Amino acid sequence: MTLIGYHASHEQFAPSELLALVTAAERAGFGCAKSSDHFHPWSERQGQSGFAWSWLGAAMQATSFGIGMISAPGYRYHPAVLAQAAATIGEMFPDRLWLSLGSGEAINEAITGQTWPEKAERNARLLECVDIFRALFAGETVTHRGRVTVIEAKLYSRPVRPVPLFGAAVTQATAAFCGSWADGLLTTGGNIDRVRQVVDAFRGNGGEGKPIHIQHALSWAPDEETALAEALDQWSAPSVGGEAAWDLRQPRDFDIVGQLVTEDELRKCVAISSDPGRHRADIHSLTELKPAAIHLHCVGRNQRAFIDMAARHLITID
DSSP: OOEEEEEEOTTTSOHHHHHHHHHHHHHHTOOEEEEEOOSSOSSTTTOOOOOHHHHHHHHHHHOOSEEEEEEOBTTTBOHHHHHHHHHHHHHHSTTOEEEEEOOOOHHHHGGGOOOOOOHHHHHHHHHHHHHHHHHHHTTOOEEEESSSEEEEEOOSSOOSSOOOEEEEOSSHHHHHHHHTTOSEEEEEOSOHHHHHHHHHHHIIIIITTSOEEEEEEEEOOSSHHHHHHHHHHHHTTTTOOTTHHHHOOSHHHHHHHHTTOOHHHHHHHSEEOSOHHHHHHHHHHHHTTOOSEEEEEEOSSOHHHHHHHHHHHTSSOO
């Protein structure tokens, strides 16, 4: 059975408000949640970006369901430090955390001043970090010299069962790469045929039988005009396509490029409708891929109204 989850957006809400929202989502009947680990928001209009790991401990304490986090090791975070953060949450809240590892985005990772490499090099660094994570989770003392360096690191506080390491992918090529090492897949929703291709690439390259989580972006409001306005205001910048999404460094850069995103282009990334039935149909289509969870990200600021609507119309999908 597919769980319907709530996406908690650090880019859009202060950590205190986001904590209240994720607890409200659980009370409303959402079966799980996920969040993402940003240093900067995508847009100046979003205006927030709390430290995800501080927030996650509070969110785990305030809720009882599973929560996933997506982060990028090897740049802003040394892999041993990120592994320690995940292991600590996993030890305190057994079997509730999964961690999705991605190759990163310059808007978050370039703050350290390191050279920001091309995708192939980022993937190679990610694989080194995955090996380090697994060895540390197994209780080994790790020394590694390569794209990242670790000297005699050992995690003394660890969960009984290691935190699952998912791969993050939005293309078939990256999904196939993730199938070779990941415990599960995190991908984005949208057009069912495109999502199916990504999921099939993962399952066909080592991911068969592993859990799939889908983050599905939507914009709902009581009327169509508001639903569109919310999406344009909050999610035109993150909808920038191509390599720009991985290489731009500042929210203001995304805001400039985001002005070029048309309504038609935005609708390819975000399901925009005031009709709960339309959103329900989209979610039902995604369940055909048999994911473990579909995390709904309503991109507007109207989160309380969305949670109430979702409780009535979206949380239980036949």
